[in-house]
Amino acid sequence: MIAYTVRRLLMLIPVLLGMSIVTFSIIHLIPGNPAQVILGDQATATAVANLEEQLGLNEPFFVQYFHYMLDLLRGDLGTSLRTNSSISSEIWPHLAATMELTIFAMVFAIIVGVNAGIISAWKQNSWFDYFAMIIALIGVSMPIFWLGLMQQWIFAQELGWLPAFGRGNPRDPIESITNFNILDSIINGRTDQLWTSFKHLVLPGIALGTIPMAIIARMTRSSMLEVLRSDYIRTVEAKGSRPISVIYRHGFKNAVIPVLTVVGLQTGTLLGGAILTETIFSWPGIGRYVFEAIGNRDYPVIQSGILVIAFMFVIINLVVDLLYSYIDPRIKY
Amino acid sequence: METVTPTNKKPMPGPERNEPEMEKIEVVSPWKDAYWQLKKNKLAMVGIFIIIFFIIVALIAPLLTPYAFNTISAGDRLSSPSAAHWFGTDDLGRDIFTRIVYGARISLMVGFFAVTGALVFGTFLGIIAGFFGRWIDMLISRIFDIMLAFPSILLAIAIVAILGPSLQNALIAIAIINIPIFGRLVRSKVISIRQEEYIMAAKAQGMKNGRILFHHVLPNSLAPIIVQATLGFGVAILEAAALGFLGLGAQAPTPEWGKMLSDSRQFIQSAPWTVLFPGISIMLVVLGFNMIGDGLRDALDPKMKN
Numbered sequence: 001m002i003a004y005t006v007r008r009l010l011m012l013i014p015v016l017l018g019m020s021i022v023t024f025s026i027i028h029l030i031p032g033n034p035a036q037v038i039l040g041d042q043a044t045a046t047a048v049a050n051l052e053e054q055l056g057l058n059e060p061f062f063v064q065y066f067h068y069m070l071d072l073l074r075g076d077l078g079t080s081l082r083t084n085s086s087i088s089s090e091i092w093p094h095l096a097a098t099m100e101l102t103i104f105a106m107v108f109a110i111i112v113g114v115n116a117g118i119i120s121a122w123k124q125n126s127w128f129d130y131f132a133m134i135i136a137l138i139g140v141s142m143p144i145f146w147l148g149l150m151q152q153w154i155f156a157q158e159l160g161w162l163p164a165f166g167r168g169n170p171r172d173p174i175e176s177i178t179n180f181n182i183l184d185s186i187i188n189g190r191t192d193q194l195w196t197s198f199k200h201l202v203l204p205g206i207a208l209g210t211i212p213m214a215i216i217a218r219m220t221r222s223s224m225l226e227v228l229r230s231d232y233i234r235t236v237e238a239k240g241s242r243p244i245s246v247i248y249r250h251g252f253k254n255a256v257i258p259v260l261t262v263v264g265l266q267t268g269t270l271l272g273g274a275i276l277t278e279t280i281f282s283w284p285g286i287g288r289y290v291f292e293a294i295g296n297r298d299y300p301v302i303q304s305g306i307l308v309i310a311f312m313f314v315i316i317n318l319v320v321d322l323l324y325s326y327i328d329p330r331i332k333y
Numbered sequence: 334m335e336t337v338t339p340t341n342k343k344p345m346p347g348p349e350r351n352e353p354e355m356e357k358i359e360v361v362s363p364w365k366d367a368y369w370q371l372k373k374n375k376l377a378m379v380g381i382f383i384i385i386f387f388i389i390v391a392l393i394a395p396l397l398t399p400y401a402f403n404t405i406s407a408g409d410r411l412s413s414p415s416a417a418h419w420f421g422t423d424d425l426g427r428d429i430f431t432r433i434v435y436g437a438r439i440s441l442m443v444g445f446f447a448v449t450g451a452l453v454f455g456t457f458l459g460i461i462a463g464f465f466g467r468w469i470d471m472l473i474s475r476i477f478d479i480m481l482a483f484p485s486i487l488l489a490i491a492i493v494a495i496l497g498p499s500l501q502n503a504l505i506a507i508a509i510i511n512i513p514i515f516g517r518l519v520r521s522k523v524i525s526i527r528q529e530e531y532i533m534a535a536k537a538q539g540m541k542n543g544r545i546l547f548h549h550v551l552p553n554s555l556a557p558i559i560v561q562a563t564l565g566f567g568v569a570i571l572e573a574a575a576l577g578f579l580g581l582g583a584q585a586p587t588p589e590w591g592k593m594l595s596d597s598r599q600f601i602q603s604a605p606w607t608v609l610f611p612g613i614s615i616m617l618v619v620l621g622f623n624m625i626g627d628g629l630r631d632a633l634d635p636k637m638k639n
Contacts, residue, residue, distance in 0.1 A: 018479030022491075029495045137376075137627075141620035143571055145578050146594060146612035153601045153608070272484030276575055280598075290487075291579065294494050306491050310483045 001325060008321060015314060023307040024068050027299045028061070038081065038297045051081075055300075077304035082296050087304045091286065095308065096179035097167060098285035101277070102270045104201045105209035110263065113213040114252075117220025117259075121228060122247055132217060139214030144273050148207035148280040155203060163200050165282040168193065204281040208273055212266035219262045223255040230254075257328055264320030268313045367556075370632035377628020383621030391437040400428040402435040403586040411604040421606040423597055429607060432588035433614050439589050440570050440618060443504050447569040448562050450508030455515025456558065460546060462516070463523030474520070477513035485510045486575055493581040500573075500589065503582035507572045511565055518561055522554035556633040563629055567622035574615050590615050 030037050035051040051057075056064050071078065077087040116136070120129040156164030167181055168174055174184050174193050182201075185193035227233065228251055236250045275287030282288075290305035292298075371377050390397065406426035414421040420429035462473040480488065492506035526532065526549070535545050576582035577591030585592070590611040597607035 014475055015478050015482050018475065019482055022479060022483070026491055026495055031496070137623060138616070138620060141567065141571075141616050141623050143574050143578075143591070143594075143612065143615050143619075145575065145591075146608075146615065149594065149598055149601060149608055150612070153605060157602050268484040272486035275486065275490065276578065279579065290490070294490070294581070299494075302491070302494055306483070306487055309487055313484055314482050 004325070005322060008318060012314065012318065016311070019307060019310050019314070020069060020072060021065070023303045023310075024065055026303050026306070027055070027057075030299075034299070038299060072307075077308070078300040080293075080301050081298045082293075082301075087301055090301075091289065091304065091308060093176070093179045094284060094286040094289040097181075097283060098271070098274050098278070098287060100180050100182060101201065101204055101208060101283060101285060102267070102274060104205035105270055106212065106263070106267065108205055109209040109213035109216055109266070112209075113216030114220050114259065116213075117217040118224055118247060118252060120217070120221045121224035122243075124225065129221075133221070136214040136217045139210050140218075142210065144207055144211060145276040145280055147210055148204065148277055151203050151207055152280065162203050164203065167200050167284060168196050172196075204277050204283050207280070208270060208277045211269060211273065212263075215266055216259060216262055220252075220255065220259050223258045224251060227251050227255045257324065260320060260323060260327065264317050267316045271309050271313055367629075367632040371628050374628040374631060376624045377632075380621045380624025380626075380628065383617055384625065387437050387618055387621070388441065390434055391441050394434045394438060397434050398428065398431040400431040402432045402588045403427065411600060411607070413604070414606055420610045421604065423593070423607050424600055424604075429593075429610055432593060433590070433610055436588040436590045436593065436611070436614065437618075439500070439583065439587065440573065440615070443500070443507070443573040444566040444570045444618075444622075447504055447507040447511065447573070448565045450505075451511035451565065451569075452515050452558070452562055454508075455512045456519050456551075458512070459516040459519025460523055460550065463520040464527065464542070464546060464550065466524075470520070473516070477516050480510070480513045481517075486572060489572060489576060490579070490581060493576060498576075498581040498584065500577075500583040500587060503573055503576040506576070507569050510572075511569065514565070515558065515561060518557055519554060522557060523550055526550050526553050560626055560630045560633060563622055564626035567619040567626070570615065570622070571619055 027034050033048070035048045035055065035057060036043065039047055039051060056067060059067075075088055077091065079085065080087055080090060083090065116132045120132045123129055152164045155162050172193065174181050174190070174197070175188055177184050177187055181197040182194065185191075185197055224247075228247075233246060233251060236246050241250070271287075274283075274285055275291055277283065278285045278288040279291055286305055286309060290302055290309075293301035293305060404427060406422070409418070409422045409426035411424055412418060412422045412426075418428050418430065420433060423429055423432070458473050458477075462470040483491075488510045489503070489506040492509060493502050496502040496505065532545060532549060535549055540548075573582055573589070574591030574594075577589045578595045580592075580595065583589030583592045585596070593611040594608060597604070597611075601608045
């Protein structure tokens with residue numbers, strides 16, 4: 001297990017290096033003179049020259065990459081062109097906001113998806129099965145930004161049940177400690193703020209979680225169907241176990257591996273989908289941070305934002321991989 | 334021994350009578366079998382119906398509507414669905430039905446070119462990596478790993494941020510991000526086929542690499558590629574709509590469905606039809622491709638057959 005963990009960590013090195021080359025190259029692949037493109041056609045020659053100096057674009061490519069890597073290893077993500085402040089300190093609140101949203105969406109997707117999949121498999125070909133699978137098929141096919149807009153319209157604007165924008169009440173800001181609003185309001189002992197933060201999470205969380213939910217439901221169903229047909233399940237049934245114990249204690253335990261893989265892969269969809277969801281719900285997360293940077297041609301922010309999101313995705317998949325052998329001791333590396 | 338040999342050479346009358354029936358079963362090719370399986374699948378048939386419907390709509394778009402997709406009519410701003418405007422009009426008084434119908438052309442085109450691009454390059458790289466192995470395989474596989482380490486839409490956004498926002502660049506970005514998906518699939522298929530005895534036989538006969546690839550390897554890896562391409566159509570259309578929605582894809586006045594959604598989202602309360610119909614169109618087309626893709630997977634995957 002330890003040997004596998006070390007090997008798996010070593011395998012990350014080329015991928016992380018490759019990722020850094022990709023994000024580093026973003027600014028260099030801009031057609032024409034990058035500094036001119038960033039500043040626009042109206043910019044003076046001195047301004048362009050200054051920016052080139054600031055971004056180090058005058059140096060040879062490999063020297064630039066070397067400096068870039070050195071900064072990254074020190075935890076320096078560069079300086080935003082728009083705000084002139086350090087991206088490393090700017091990015092954390094955004095990252096925390098995205099993580100809070102993503103965790104909520106994933107919890108929603110797993111709880112609903114896994115249970116819908118299990119019941120569908122248990123009652124195969126029942127009306128519930130057909131209904132759940134058609135909903136799942138529609139869920140995979142739906143543009144999440146459209147689902148978000150529809151939710152906003154129905155539940156926020158027409159019914160007025162839930163807030164449509166932001167993370168909380170701007171007139172009653174949460175004293176930030178961890179930048180996770182739910183956590184902070186618990187630490188501060190403010191139940192009213194906890195409730196407000198939760199209400200703000202519901203609509204974007206469900207919009208973001210719908211596609212993973214649908215995929216998890218489909219995967220759980222097919223994985224469970226395979227397990228429920230096996231001999232040991234028949235033995236458990238013959239022994240007289242209650243159906244709930246057969247399904248959850250004996251069945252799902254063995255059907256969980258493919259579901260786990262899907263959960264890991266879908267986290268990438270969530271991190272990417274966060275850009276769309278955050279734009280719709282004005283959620284101040286990292287997706288919106290990158291998106292606004294594209295509008296402002298703030299390339300250092302674009303580079304670092306993309307790198308941080310991809311890094312999170314890689315780490316999550318590493319954790320999922322390591323979880324396999326913990327959950328299923330039959331898997332040996 | 335002596336009694337056994339003659340019976341082998343001259344079969345008993347019993348088996349001989351059964352022979353025509355046996356042959357009939359053997360004649361069925363895997364493709365024909367898959368076709369029958371697919372025909373029995375109701376969801377897949379609905380999917381095919383939806384896609385054919387949208388293809389026809391896209392082809393005969395000018396015949397379906399008396400309006401042009403970019404005619405601005407200030408007097409008709411945000412009018413609700415009526416006999417004159419089936420799906421209502423948008424904030425510039427443009428007929429939404431007309432824009433949806435022309436938008437079908439864009440979405441299907443994006444899906445087709447993005448998937449074709451990804452398929453051609455992905456298959457090419459996958460075959461090279463899988464068939465030649467060694468350092469070429471190492472190099473190509475690592476590049477695929479790195480590309481797949483980015484959430485796909487994020488990589489597309491990065492590419493568009495480099496090239497500049499336009500429908501054409503969005504299409505290029507979507508094609509690029511889908512290359513490793515096809516590439517990996519083809520590579521793993523090629524590696525498993527390379528071990529087969531008939532490849533060894535072909536090599537022993539002195540067949541050239543190119544011929545082995547096109548006559549044996551490619552035809553035998555077609556099934557999963559077809560499934561992935563069908564599902565990829567839906568994914569590409571969703572990604573194009575997402576880029577359009579973010580303002581990184583098609584630009585005004587192109588009637589791209591995602592762009593239509595982002596242009597109208599501020600009118601959702603006063604004129605919900607402006608947001609409703611483009612969204613439903615995206616969903617239906619993607620649903621159609623997903624239904625066909627699922628059906629094809631069930632039909633072509635021998636493990637699913639009883």
